[in-house]
Amino acid sequence: MKLPPLNALRVFLVAAEHHSFTKAGETLHLTQGAVSRHIQTLEAHYGLPLFVRQARGLTLTPEGVALFPAVRDAFSRIEAASEAISRRSRELRVKASPSIASRWVLPRFTQFRNRYPDLMVSLVTVTGFDPNFKSREYDISFQACETQEPGLIYHRLRGARFVPVASPDLFKDKPRPTMAQFMEYPLLHPSHEDQFWSQWFALSGMNPGNSIEAYAFDTLDLAITAASRGMGITLAEESMIADDLANGTLVQLSDVALVTSWAYYLIYPQELATLPSVIAFRDWALAEFSDTPPAPASRAQ
Amino acid sequence: MKLPPLNALRVFLVAAEHHSFTKAGETLHLTQGAVSRHIQTLEAHYGLPLFVRQARGLTLTPEGVALFPAVRDAFSRIEAASEAISRRSRELRVKASPSIASRWVLPRFTQFRNRYPDLMVSLVTVTGFDPNFKSREYDISFQACETQEPGLIYHRLRGARFVPVASPDLFKDKPRPTMAQFMEYPLLHPSHEDQFWSQWFALSGMNPGNSIEAYAFDTLDLAITAASRGMGITLAEESMIADDLANGTLVQLSDVALVTSWAYYLIYPQELATLPSVIAFRDWALAEFSDTPPAPASRAQ
DNA sequence: GTTTACCATGCATAAAATTCATGGAGCAAT
DNA sequence: ATTGCTCCATGAATTTTATGCATGGTAAAC
Numbered sequence: 001m002k003l004p005p006l007n008a009l010r011v012f013l014v015a016a017e018h019h020s021f022t023k024a025g026e027t028l029h030l031t032q033g034a035v036s037r038h039i040q041t042l043e044a045h046y047g048l049p050l051f052v053r054q055a056r057g058l059t060l061t062p063e064g065v066a067l068f069p070a071v072r073d074a075f076s077r078i079e080a081a082s083e084a085i086s087r088r089s090r091e092l093r094v095k096a097s098p099s100i101a102s103r104w105v106l107p108r109f110t111q112f113r114n115r116y117p118d119l120m121v122s123l124v125t126v127t128g129f130d131p132n133f134k135s136r137e138y139d140i141s142f143q144a145c146e147t148q149e150p151g152l153i154y155h156r157l158r159g160a161r162f163v164p165v166a167s168p169d170l171f172k173d174k175p176r177p178t179m180a181q182f183m184e185y186p187l188l189h190p191s192h193e194d195q196f197w198s199q200w201f202a203l204s205g206m207n208p209g210n211s212i213e214a215y216a217f218d219t220l221d222l223a224i225t226a227a228s229r230g231m232g233i234t235l236a237e238e239s240m241i242a243d244d245l246a247n248g249t250l251v252q253l254s255d256v257a258l259v260t261s262w263a264y265y266l267i268y269p270q271e272l273a274t275l276p277s278v279i280a281f282r283d284w285a286l287a288e289f290s291d292t293p294p295a296p297a298s299r300a301q
Numbered sequence: 302m303k304l305p306p307l308n309a310l311r312v313f314l315v316a317a318e319h320h321s322f323t324k325a326g327e328t329l330h331l332t333q334g335a336v337s338r339h340i341q342t343l344e345a346h347y348g349l350p351l352f353v354r355q356a357r358g359l360t361l362t363p364e365g366v367a368l369f370p371a372v373r374d375a376f377s378r379i380e381a382a383s384e385a386i387s388r389r390s391r392e393l394r395v396k397a398s399p400s401i402a403s404r405w406v407l408p409r410f411t412q413f414r415n416r417y418p419d420l421m422v423s424l425v426t427v428t429g430f431d432p433n434f435k436s437r438e439y440d441i442s443f444q445a446c447e448t449q450e451p452g453l454i455y456h457r458l459r460g461a462r463f464v465p466v467a468s469p470d471l472f473k474d475k476p477r478p479t480m481a482q483f484m485e486y487p488l489l490h491p492s493h494e495d496q497f498w499s500q501w502f503a504l505s506g507m508n509p510g511n512s513i514e515a516y517a518f519d520t521l522d523l524a525i526t527a528a529s530r531g532m533g534i535t536l537a538e539e540s541m542i543a544d545d546l547a548n549g550t551l552v553q554l555s556d557v558a559l560v561t562s563w564a565y566y567l568i569y570p571q572e573l574a575t576l577p578s579v580i581a582f583r584d585w586a587l588a589e590f591s592d593t594p595p596a597p598a599s600r601a602q
Numbered sequence: 603g604t605t606t607a608c609c610a611t612g613c614a615t616a617a618a619a620t621t622c623a624t625g626g627a628g629c630a631a632t
Numbered sequence: 633a634t635t636g637c638t639c640c641a642t643g644a645a646t647t648t649t650a651t652g653c654a655t656g657g658t659a660a661a662c
Binding site: 002003004006007009010046047048049052061062063066067069070071073074075077078079080081082084085086088089090271272274275276 | 303304305307308310311347348349350353362363364367368370371372374375376378379380381382383385386387389390391572573575576577
């Protein structure tokens with residue numbers, strides 16, 4: 001393939017559009033002389049003139065006319081493709097469940113934005129998980145899961161550990177309840193299935209029976225929020241209540257922790273692994289949310 | 302329009318095709334390091350990697366995959382257009398009537414070819430004239446004409462002057478005939494219309510009557526050739542018989558010359574006036590065939 | 603463990619692009 | 633005609649860019 005001088009072609013394009021070397025120079029931030037030389041280079045390459053120089057103005061020769069649309073189309077094709085892939089390096093859509101979004105990501109999201117102000121990062125909060133990222137609605141996902149799909153890269157953030165918490169206001173001047181006294185308070189279920197409390201009680205060697213008062217919530221976050229408002233005792237994932245414990249909104253009522261078989265992962269498709277936006281967010285998220293320090297090279301686990 | 306570095310794009314294209322910087326360098330007659338730097342330039346421009354460097358081999362990132370066809374298509378578009386207009390600067394099709402072709406052009410054609418060995422010049426010999434070059438079968442035409450069409454450039458070569466000639470063999474040891482004795486020989490008509498001889502006789506103040514023996518030919522050339530073989534006396538255009546008179550194949554029988562109202566022109570479409578091939582042939586033809594020295598700037602008459 | 607095949611990179615050099623200043627050609631208006 | 637104006641072309645110097653060379657580093661294969 002023997003191509004003409006490409007930079008000269010771009011200058012030709014602009015000069016042909018303006019019908020003027022001088023104006024083309026202004027557009028390209030070049031002097032008129034530089035434009036003239038580029039056109040000369042191109043004309044020498046083809047061995048024929050592309051412009052008819054007249055005192056009144058510049059005209060294209062038939063060969064210039066023939067060349068013009070080809071160059072215009074070619075460059076706009078390149079421009080379109082460039083624009084498409086440039087956008088992918090500037091945008092990032094992060095998916096998280098409502099609980100993770102509000103308890104993990106949102107509190108520290110501005111920090112990430114501030115560190116990468118050129119990145120247009122958005123948080124997509126959906127329940128449910130498209131396990132192959134087929135919907136292409138998000139680029140990277142915080143996800144609790146047990147199995148791994150091929151084609152995806154998984155970074156384990158932490159295991160899920162549930163401990164009982166409640167607002168200190170729930171007990172007023174009474175002493176905090178022992179495990180055996182939990183049933184005297186409303187028990188808040190972080191999901192509609194009764195898995196957490198029953199497992200936790202089993203772990204503690206207790207049988208609460210069926211007579212306990214209980215509320216079920218859609219998400220872990222809602223149960224924690226309800227607990228912090230004094231509605232009862234909930235099982236909360238440890239990493240989601242660090243702030244509440246620190247500022248006294250919640251108190252932890254037992255050291256017995258329900259360790260589930262699943263863990264929280266940061267997941268993204270393998271083909272996005274080279275995107276700087278994905279790399280930046282991954283490294284930041286691993287440092288922020290992992291319970292183990294990330295490997296030095298920040299590689300996949 | 303903000304385009305990526307174009308030369309780097311070409312290097313990218315080759316490297317992507319070869320899946321190797323080293324091989325791309327060989328193809329482009331560059332070192333591997335130069336290729337590496339071009340790719341770096343491009344990746345820096347986009348802010349993302351285009352290749353995944355592995356010890357085993359080079360792979361494109363999804364962004365590289367997206368970029369590749371766009372670059373390939375764009376460059377092949379430019380290449381096609383370049384090829385098309387390059388060919389037009391290397392090829393030239395000259396049209397001439399059979400007479401002009403054989404009497405003017407062919408004898409000196411190799412001289413022109415030798416001067417411009419890179420030019421693929423062909424001679425198209427057709428009778429009839431497409432007055433607007435609409436058929437696009439030829440680029441430049443030798444043509445006898447009286448009127449001028451707009452959009453064409455006319456260079457007057459010479460007026461047409463007809464003089465009577467014959468082979469010296471026709472008369473053997475007899476003296477050459479006077480005008481009055483022409484009718485004793487077969488008169489060769491250079492066209493099927495009886496315009497030339499009747500006009501010439503009228504010019505000479507004679508009336509040949511109808512009883513003369515005559516042959517009509519399709520072209521001026523055929524009549525001259527016939528005359529040179531001793532078939533009779535013909536009227537020949539002066540510029541076409543210079544060689545025959547010089548080497549004695551023909552002798553001129555009178556100084557009375559029929560000057561027609563039309564002249565020979567070299568004609569080409571205005572839009573081809575910038576083609577180097579047209580310019581080269583025009584300048585050569587004017588110097589070779591014009592009865593007046595060409596103007597210094599070789600401008601249209 | 604050693605070799606091998608690649609790509610990356612610091613440094614020197616070659617090449618190209620660009621500017622600046624100036625010249626010249628064609629039009630338009632006086 | 634003459635003058636002025638607007639463009640494009642061009643010589644020479646300079647800056648920028650590309651390239652080569654030699655070397656280093658890494659990961660796979662033997």
